[in-house]
Amino acid sequence: xxxxxxxxxxxxxxxxxxxxxxxxxxxxxxxxxxxxxxxxxxxxxxxxxxxxxxxxxxxxxxxxxxxxxxxxxxxxxxxxxxxxxxxxxxxxxxxxxxxxxxxxxxxxxxxxxxxxxxxxxxxxxxxxxxxxxxxxxxxxxxxxxxxxxxxxxxxxxxxxxxxxxxxxxxxxxxxxxxxxxxxxxxxxxxxxxxxxxxxxxxxxxxxxxxxxxxxxxxxxxxxxxxxxxxxxxxxxxxxxxxxxxxxxxxxxxxxxxxxxxxxxxxxxxxxxxxxx
Amino acid sequence: xxxxxxxxxxxxxxxxxxxxxxxxxxxxxxxxxxxxxxxxxxxxxxxxxxxxxxxxxxxxxxxxxxxxxxxxxxxxxxxxxxxxxxxxxxxxxxxxxxxxxxxxxxxxxxxxxxxxxxxxxxxxxxxxxxxxxxxxxxxxxxxxxxxxxxxxxxxxxxxxxxxxxxxxx
Numbered sequence: 137x138x139x140x141x142x143x144x145x146x147x148x149x150x151x152x153x154x155x156x157x158x159x160x161x162x163x164x165x166x167x168x169x170x171x172x173x174x175x176x177x178x179x180x181x182x183x184x185x186x187x188x189x190x191x192x193x194x195x196x197x198x199x200x201x202x203x204x205x206x207x208x209x210x211x212x213x214x215x216x217x218x219x220x221x222x223x224x225x226x227x228x229x230x231x232x233x234x235x236x237x238x239x240x241x242x243x244x245x246x247x248x249x250x251x252x253x254x255x256x257x258x259x260x261x262x263x264x265x266x267x268x269x270x271x272x273x274x275x276x277x278x279x280x281x282x283x284x285x286x287x288x289x290x291x292x293x294x295x296x297x298x299x300x301x302x303x304x305x306x307x308x309x310x311x312x313x314x315x316x317x318x319x320x321x322x323x324x325x326x327x328x329x330x331x332x333x334x335x336x337x338x339x340x341x342x343x344x345x346x347x348x349x350x351x352x353x354x355x356x357x358x359x360x361x362x363x364x365x366x367x368x369x370x371x372x373x374x375x376x377x378x379x380x381x382x383x384x385x386x387x388x389x390x391x392x393x394x395x396x397x398x399x400x401x402x403x404x405x406x407x408x409x410x411x412x
Numbered sequence: 413x414x415x416x417x418x419x420x421x422x423x424x425x426x427x428x429x430x431x432x433x434x435x436x437x438x439x440x441x442x443x444x445x446x447x448x449x450x451x452x453x454x455x456x457x458x459x460x461x462x463x464x465x466x467x468x469x470x471x472x473x474x475x476x477x478x479x480x481x482x483x484x485x486x487x488x489x490x491x492x493x494x495x496x497x498x499x500x501x502x503x504x505x506x507x508x509x510x511x512x513x514x515x516x517x518x519x520x521x522x523x524x525x526x527x528x529x530x531x532x533x534x535x536x537x538x539x540x541x542x543x544x545x546x547x548x549x550x551x552x553x554x555x556x557x558x559x560x561x562x563x564x565x566x567x568x569x570x571x572x573x574x575x576x577x578x579x580x581x
Contacts, residue, residue, distance in 0.1 A: 139535060142516075142531075142535050143535040143536060143538070145516050146436055146516070146532065146535055146536040147536065149436070149516065149517060150432040150435050150436055150536075151432070153431075153432070153435060153441065155427065155428045155431045155432070156445065157424060157427045157428060157431075159445070160427050160431065160445055160448050160449055160452070161420065161423045161424055161427055161452065163445075163449040163452075164423060164427075164448065164449040164450075164451070164452025164453050164455075164456065165419070165420065165423065165452065165453075165456060166453075167449055167450065167452070167453030167456075168419075168452060168453040168454070168455070168456025168457055168459075169456070170453070171453050171454070171456070171457045172456070172457055172460075175457065
């Protein structure tokens with residue numbers, strides 16, 4: 137066999153294979169949209185962080201200049217400062233309590249089984265918790281990084297176990313070159329299935345329920361997800377996602393839709409339990 | 413909206429060749445479908461944000477890079493098995509193309525992801541060594557050596573009767 141034969145055998149091998157063009161294109165497009173949304177979401181968060189840093193720097197600069205300029209200031213009423221310091225959030229939830237706090241905010245009377253609480257390593261050995269008289273929670277508690285808290289748990293309201301994920305993210309101030317927050321936000325909000333509103337000055341983005349991987353070959357069916365994220369003006373963000381399956385990918389689909397509406401998820405995301 | 417229509421037209425036109433390339437690289441239809449979807453998603457991500465002079469070439473390069481990257485990541489998730497499935501090497505018939513095709517796919521399956529990507533790009537997609545090198549981020553010389561080694565491994569797996577003649581073009 138020579139190289140020509142190799143090329144011919146390769147062509148012969150695949151040319152008889154049926155190609156599910158429509159399914160592949162639909163799946164690729166769905167994933168592409170999701171990638172675009174995630175990139176836009178990241179830009180919103182980083183742009184918020186950049187705005188916060190610029191605002192803080194401006195406030196410091198104004199204060200410094202004001203102090204130096206005071207001796208030469210003309211007599212008369214003091215000028216009102218044009219810049220006010222930008223409020224910066226801090227984590228309100230302890231690093232090892234993220235998943236437990238998330239469990240406490242879920243609808244009452246349900247069985248909850250904590251399966252993971254991540255962000256960083258090492259993780260602690262599994263331990264059992266109990267929240268509001270619910271059945272014991274089997275938790276893997278781990279450390280959280282300085283800029284991140286996250287928790288995951290399986291939630292069962294009697295209609296099928298479902299994965300719920302929460303993430304609290306500090307602004308990434310290392311990235312300062314981002315398009316404007318408004319541009320990104322408006323682009324993201326024009327995506328199908330995405331709804332945006334303003335809550336306490338922050339941007340609340342909800343999505344779902346939508347298929348997580350449209351058209352992808354999934355052994356147990358297509359996972360469906362609903363998600364809500366609140367982006368604060370200083371770049372902090374809190375995201376809650378609910379699935380109709382036991383895992384984001386390659387899990388078992390247990391129900392038609394996630395167990396909670398986007399409104400319920402929004403209530404969790406905007407809870408004061410995460411940030412102060 | 414216009415870029416969505418343009419992308420869909422492009423995707424419909426290029427999915428079949430991408431899928432066939434992916435099929436040869438991955439060895440099965442399901443993984444190939446997943447790979448092409450991942451590729452189209454990445455192309456769509458770039459579609460509206462930058463100028464792509466050669467969309468077909470861009471998609472092909474994206475496919476190759478995604479394949480190598482995914483295979484590298486999935487190496488740790490592959491499970492060892494106690495007994496290696498019987499291959500057709502001992503009983504194959506050299507008379508027909510069917511056996512040859514089966515042997516070839518089995519032989520390709522034994523190569524590393526970069527080796528398969530190089531051979532498929534070179535012989536199925538008829539890419540030049542320079543194009544493959546650029547896609548994989550290597551020098552032309554290194555890619556030529558890799559292709560030669562991949563061919564040599566293919567010879568070893570297929571056996572002396574299927575030895576590839578000639579040098580790499």
